[in-house]
Amino acid sequence: MASYILKRLLLMIPTLLGVLIVTFAVIQFVPGGPVEQLVSQLQGRDSGGERASTGGAGYRGRQGLDPQRIEEIKQFYGFDKPAHERLWIMLKSYARFDLGTSFYQRKAVWELVKEKLPVSISLGLWTFFISYLIAVPLGVAKAVRAGSRFDFGTTLIVLIGYAIPSFVLGVALLVIFGGKLQWFPLRGLTSPNWESMAWGARIIDYLWHIALPVTSMVLGSFAVTAMLTKNSFLEEIRKQYVTTARAKGLGERQVLWKHVFRNALIPIITGFPAAFIGAFFTGALLIETLFTLDGLGLLSYESVIRRDYPVVLGTLYLFTLIGLVTKLISDLCYVWVDPRVKFD
Template sequence: MINYIFRRIGYMMVTLAIIAVLGYLIVELPPGSYLEFEIARLRQQGGNVSQDQIKALEIRYGLNDPTYVRFFKWITGFVRGDFGESFQYRQEVKDLIGQRLAFTISISVFSLLLAWGIAVPVGVYSATHRNTIPDYIITVIQFLGLSIPSFLVALVLMVVAQRVFGQQVGGLFSDEFQNAPWSFARFIDLLKHLWIPIVVIAFGSTAGLSRIMRANLLDVLGMQYVQTARSKGLKENKVIWKHAVKNAMHPLIMILGGSLPGIISGETVVAIVMNIPTVGPMYFNAQLNQDLYLAATFLMFLSILGVLGNLLADIALAWVDPRIRFE
């Protein structure tokens, strides 16, 4: 098992190296560069940009170097924790991301927990009460969850929160707390704002996850070993949760592994709609404006989370199912 993990980490490194090259190339691929935007902007403002200034900027950003030289400068810096500088914000990428990452991760982790916390019991309930009225009701809600796009749910919830609860919506803090130092009141204010994005993000994935849970559990409930468990005289709850659910978890674990990159990118649409300062919208804008290092850094983080998620999922699977434990 230890060997297997080390081997997998080796493969991960190779995968990431390939992604780094491809990712960097793709981000750079569209014609033009951020510098051209910048020069055009300065000229528009009436400023006369001299050739010397342009030269100075080109040297500063290393735009005269061939692509591979720039790539190596960036990637060697990346490994050492120096992600380069954002053109747009004229700040270190590291500092830019750091500010927003805490919010992003807390929103994503909470919505992930909420989605799982609801999806698993609901899926189990509707599988064990198949074709009863509660199951039908759950099914209808699930299909609504699957088919309504998240930005719409966000808009509806925002309206409801404002009209019914009189809450200020959008952003993470009310005006009076926006720049205030941390206090308990500010924390409560944060929670008041946070629940909408968490519910919105959890909504869609809960529906999908509980559908999968229901389908898998139905398969497993038909297995002979479930009857064996009953024939021992176990309580029905124990038969379901200990003997059936454990064998129905595989697809959910694989999905959980795959959803790790979603911690960064998943809430983008919702965050844009609700004007929340997470990393999603920033990544989106970085791509739009060809903010090379910012975009490439995001891409690398997403990829790292992606391969890491898959590794964790495989380890978790092996823990759940002895049949796929590796030598």
């Protein structure tokens, strides 16, 4: 087991390097980088000023900026160095877990990630826990009552919920309960006066704000887990050891929870670490935009649009590293759940 973990940890290094190098190479060919954007803004600003002062005669914006000014801008963003040198500097910084500084917000990438985490954690963890609390018992009940009206009705509801995109449901909830009935707030994670509230009022206010976005995300997310739980239980119930346990006179409840439950939950439990960690860092871009929630999803999208490369590459490095570690933990869960699995 120790040698397997060591091998997996060592394999993370080339995987992480490959992801960063490929992304860095692609970025070099993407038009409209930070230098071009700032030059364009300065030209527009200069042209407007010159036009106002010279009455429309030849203005500096048409002629472009001075080469020296452009070189200063390149130096400001670090683009005065060759690509391979910039890549090497970036990798050395990442080895020290220094993710750099945002071009536009002039903040450390770590600080930006920590600022956005509360929103993403709120959306992700509530969605994760509520989905599993609904999906696993529902899947077990569907497996026990397979073929019944309950099974058919819940399957229809689950599939309808899965077919409705979360942002479409979010719009409907926002219009009905936030706009027309005005039962829930339209934006934000908390009220503006949240800091001055008592603790009980803070909790109620937070839950009041998070209710609609979490509801719109939960409806579709628990469908896959519920159907996976049902199919896994059905597969285990039909195996020979279950028939043997029943033949020994064990009650149905004892057979189900003592013998079937552990084996049937192997696919669910092994995916638990990835789903749990993903709840922290997987941003729901459309939901965050719809409910004006400033989370990691919105940060990533704005960084790509504005070509904020330190944020793009820094968050990519962080999330890739977390994803690789989580995948290792998921694989190790197989041994914990099923001792028959041997990695050698």
